[in-house]
Amino acid sequence: MTLPPLLRLLLWPLSVLYGMVTKWRARLYAKGILKQNRLSRPVISVGNLTVGGTGKTPMIIWLAERLLAEGKRVGILSRGYKGSGGTSDEIELMKTRLQGRALFGVGADRFEQGKKLEPGIDVFLLDDGFQHLQLARDVNILLIDAAQPLAKQTMLPTGRLREPVSAMIRADLLVFTRTETAPGTDAAVEKFQEYPVFCAATRLLGFHRFPEGTELLSSDQIGTGPFYAFCGIGNPRAFFQDLRNWNLTLAGQCEFADHHRYDTRDAAELEAAARAAGAQALLTTEKDAQNLASIDFAELPVYVAVIDLLISKETSFLSLIHEKLDSRMCLA
Numbered sequence: 065m066t067l068p069p070l071l072r073l074l075l076w077p078l079s080v081l082y083g084m085v086t087k088w089r090a091r092l093y094a095k096g097i098l099k100q101n102r103l104s105r106p107v108i109s110v111g112n113l114t115v116g117g118t119g120k121t122p123m124i125i126w127l128a129e130r131l132l133a134e135g136k137r138v139g140i141l142s143r144g145y146k147g148s149g150g151t152s153d154e155i156e157l158m159k160t161r162l163q164g165r166a167l168f169g170v171g172a173d174r175f176e177q178g179k180k181l182e183p184g185i186d187v188f189l190l191d192d193g194f195q196h197l198q199l200a201r202d203v204n205i206l207l208i209d210a211a212q213p214l215a216k217q218t219m220l221p222t223g224r225l226r227e228p229v230s231a232m233i234r235a236d237l238l239v240f241t242r243t244e245t246a247p248g249t250d251a252a253v254e255k256f257q258e259y260p261v262f263c264a265a266t267r268l269l270g271f272h273r274f275p276e277g278t279e280l281l282s283s284d285q286i287g288t289g290p291f292y293a294f295c296g297i298g299n300p301r302a303f304f305q306d307l308r309n310w311n312l313t314l315a316g317q318c319e320f321a322d323h324h325r326y327d328t329r330d331a332a333e334l335e336a337a338a339r340a341a342g343a344q345a346l347l348t349t350e351k352d353a354q355n356l357a358s359i360d361f362a363e364l365p366v367y368v369a370v371i372d373l374l375i376s377k378e379t380s381f382l383s384l385i386h387e388k389l390d391s392r393m394c395l396a
Contacts, residue, residue, distance in 0.1 A: 067222060072222045075221050076222055078221055078222075079218055079220065079221060079223065082219050082220055082221070083219040083225075083227075083228050086195075086219075086227045086231070087227070087228055087230070087231075089197070090197065090227070090231060090234070093197040098197070100197065100198060100199065100200040101175040101198060101199055101200065102199075102200040103175065103179065103182060103188060103200075104182055105139075105178075105182055105186060105187060105188055106187050106188065106202040106203075107178075107187075107188045107189075107190050107193075107199065107201040107202050108187065108188070108189050108190065108201065108202065108203045108205065108385065108389075109190040109193030109196075109199075109201040109203065109204050109205060110124055110127070110189065110190065110191060110192070110193060110194075110205045110207065111190075111193045111195065111204075111206060112192075112206065112207045112208065112209075112226075113194065113206065113208070113214065113217075113226055113227050113231060114209070114212070114214075114217060114224040114225055114226060115220070115224050115298070116209075116224060116299050116322075117209075117297055117298030117302065117322075118207040118208065118209045118241050118242075118298075118299075119207055119209075119242065119264065119266070119373065120191060120192055120207060121154050121158065121351070122266070122371060122372060122373050123205070123207060123241075123264070124140060124158060124189050125158055125161050125162065125372070126373045126375070127189055128140065128158075128162055128166050128189060129162070130382060131187055131189075132162070132165050132166065136186040136187050137167075137184055137185050137186045137187075138165070138167070138185070138186070138188075138189060139166065139167045139168070139169060139178065139184075139185035139187070139188045140158060140166050140168050140169070140188070140189045141169045141170075141174040141177055141189070141190050141191065141193075141199075142154070142155055142168065142191035142192070143171070143172055143174070143191070143192065143196075144170040144171065145192070146322075146323040147170070150170045150171070152323070153323055153351050153352075153354040154191075154351060154354075155168060155170055156354040157350050157351050157353075157354050160350075161350075167184060169181050174190060174193075174196060174198075174199050178199070187389070194206060194227075194234070195227060202388065202389055203237070203385050203388045204234055204235050204236045204237075205235070205236065205237050205239060205385075206232055206234075206235035206237070206239070207240075207241050208232075208239070208240050208241070209240075209241055209242055209299070209302075210240040210242050210243045210245065210246035210263070211242050211245045211246045211302065212224075215229070217229075232259075235259065236260070236384075237259070237260045237261075237262065237381070237384060237385070238259045238260070238261045239261075239262050239264050239375070240261065240262070240263050241264045241265075241266075241373070242264075242265070242266060242302060243263040243264065243265050243376075244265040244266065244309065245302070245305060245309070260384055262375055262377060262380075262381050263375070263376040264373045264374065264375045264376070265373070265374045266302075266371050266374075267371060267372055267373065267374045268306070268310050268369060268370075268371055269370045269371060270282055270283075270370050271283070271285075271286050271347075271367040271368060271369055271370060272353075272367070272368045272370060273365060273366070273367060273368075274348070274353055274356065274361070274365075274366035274367065274368050275353075277368075281367070283310060283312060286345065286365075286367050287344055287345060288313070289312060289313040289314070289315070289343070289344055289345070290313040290341075290342060290343050290344065291307070291312055291313065291314055291315065291344065291345050291346065291347045292314070292315055292316045292317070292318070292334070292338035292341055292343035292345075292346050292347070292364075293307055293314055293316075293317045293318075293346070293347045293348070294317065294318040294319070294320070294334055294346065294347075294348055294352070295319060295320070295348055295349045295351075296319070296320030296323060296324030296326075296351075296352055296355065297349055297351055297352065298322045300319035300320075301319075303349055304317050304319075306371075312347070314347075315338070315342050315343040316338065316341035316343065323355065324352075324355060325357075326355055326356050326357070326359050330359070331356075331359045331360065331361050331362075334346060334361075335361060335362070335363050335364050338364055339363070339364070343364070344364070345364055345365045345367060346361065346364055346365070346367070347366075347367050347368075347369060348366060348367075348368055348369070349368065349369055350370060353368045
């Protein structure tokens with residue numbers, strides 16, 4: 065988030081106040097003055113300290129797939145940010161990837177949503193849960209974008225921090241995401257001696273043809289390009305950089321606001337911009353595909369990048385999660 069210097073100066077008192085309020089709120093929960101609600105099934109929270117994308121949805125999908133493979137019945141609790149009717153683009157993306165194997169509770173009160181699902185669930189995944197202190201959790205996973213060091217961030221509204229950096233003390237595990245874009249992350253991780261720390265990289269699985277394509281296509285199968293990329297996600301520049309890292313030639317790019325819902329005018333303007341740039345096709349994200357609905361791209365093909373996470377020391381990561389779940393369940 066880049067603001068003009070004068071505006072940053074004017075908003076600085078609000079950032080200080082916001083930081084104080086969030087710190088005191090967390091302290092009141094820690095002391096038990098503000099009460100947490102606890103579900104009867106274990107809860108694994110995935111969250112971050114900043115606004116914008118750090119890979120929360122891919123991490124939820126990654127965890128759900130591993131837990132499902134263990135034979136567990138998984139419930140996913142989400143606010144459904146900027147959604148309606150009990151769903152959102154991120155919810156629909158997770159449903160598509162998990163193919164009906166997980167149950168979803170969507171709403172502002174994640175405790176009430178969880179209560180409805182409890183009889184059929186073995187473990188809950190709490191999406192974007194680090195600041196949702198109303199609900200007790202058994203494992204707190206904090207994601208940090210390796211490409212955007214927290215030391216350079218300031219509190220909202222002048223910066224991207226939702227809480228002071230000191231709040232990471234609540235985390236049980238730290239995961240640095242997008243480490244493929246930040247050389248030296250492994251060395252930096254060594255400094256976090258007091259936390260179990262892991263690294264995660266974004267991995268391209270392939271592409272689906274929008275809107276109805278189900279076959280996973282390789283980079284070679286979608287052509288040599290050049291391509292015109294567009295997205296409306298929390299960290300659009302990360303997507304564009306990923307495409308370049310995957311050796312895809314971009315003729316141009318366009319970013320929209322996070323959770324942008326596209327219409328026919330957007331489609332026409334994107335195709336016009338792509339043609340003017342000499343692009344042979346359009347590229348976008350799985351999340352954006354959920355917001356394209358039945359939009360028709362008449363002239364150029366659209367391909368949707370399908371990704372997942374590659375986590376270092378995956379076995380140790382999962383073992384630590386199970387250890388914490390087991391130990392805290394014994395104390396219950």
